[in-house]
Amino acid sequence: RKEVEQDPGPFNVPEGATVAFNCTYSNSASQSFFWYRQDCRKEPKLLMSVYSSGNEDGRFTAQLNRASQYISLLIRDSKLSDSATYLCVVNPPGGGYNKLIFGAGTRLAVHP
Amino acid sequence: IAGITQAPTSQILAAGRRMTLRCTQDMRHNAMYWYRQDLGLGLRLIHYSNTAGTTGKGEVPDGYSVSRANTDDFPLTLASAVPSQTSVYFCASSDRSYGTGRTSTDTQYFGPGTRLTVL
Numbered sequence: 657r658k659e660v661e662q663d664p665g666p667f668n669v670p671e672g673a674t675v676a677f678n679c680t681y682s683n684s685a686s687q688s689f690f691w692y693r694q695d696c697r698k699e700p701k702l703l704m705s706v707y708s709s710g711n712e713d714g715r716f717t718a719q720l721n722r723a724s725q726y727i728s729l730l731i732r733d734s735k736l737s738d739s740a741t742y743l744c745v746v747n748p749p750g751g752g753y754n755k756l757i758f759g760a761g762t763r764l765a766v767h768p
Numbered sequence: 769i770a771g772i773t774q775a776p777t778s779q780i781l782a783a784g785r786r787m788t789l790r791c792t793q794d795m796r797h798n799a800m801y802w803y804r805q806d807l808g809l810g811l812r813l814i815h816y817s818n819t820a821g822t823t824g825k826g827e828v829p830d831g832y833s834v835s836r837a838n839t840d841d842f843p844l845t846l847a848s849a850v851p852s853q854t855s856v857y858f859c860a861s862s863d864r865s866y867g868t869g870r871t872s873t874d875t876q877y878f879g880p881g882t883r884l885t886v887l
Binding site: 660664688690697698699700701702743747752753754755756757758759760761 | 813
């Protein structure tokens with residue numbers, strides 16, 4: 657089983673739609689969780705951290721379910737500019753460094 | 769310089785040749801990382817450095833070496849390139865060496881990447 661698993665998509669949605677991605681992780685002791693965004697042929701950039709209480713940043717909402725070991729990202733009122741690959745990232749303990757495990761990503765395509 | 773820079777942007781290399789990918793950051797971050805990204809796989813850590821003068825092995829270190837002579841630079845060397853090292857390589861840095869939960873200083877910031885093809 658992969659440490660972090662995501663549906664690769666693509667999710668093809670019209671502008672204005674609401675879309676949600678889920679991600680599961682295997683290490684129950686993981687402490688921090690993030691969503692990164694990666695545009696085609698570009699570097700990953702932090703979109704938002706995921707807190708136990710859930711958090712919202714504008715049109716984006718992230719939630720964590722520790723019992724079921726998954727995190728989610730909800731995008732409301734999708735824009736064309738939201739088209740990208742969304743990477744689920746988990747920070748498990750150990751390793752002796754700021755260890756991040758990346759999912760392979762979920763591709764989102766927003767069309768007019 | 770603003771953030772992290774990598775050089776070259778892309779490179780085509782003959783198998784067996786030696787190659788060094790350069791990475792420089794100007795944020796005075798103490799920790800730096802090298803990842804490779806392959807289609808269908810998440811970013812995988814090659815090597816890391818928690819502070820100048822120290823390095824460590826990540827998930828896929830074989831065939832690669834690194835050095836950290838100072839805070840700003842973290843070069844990655846392929847001693848004898850093989851076709852399986854064809855990939856996109858990303859350098860990253862973070863203020864903290866260890867993840868501590870919600871602090872933004874745990875965030876890893878990535879360079880623009882180097883696209884390497886080994887023939």
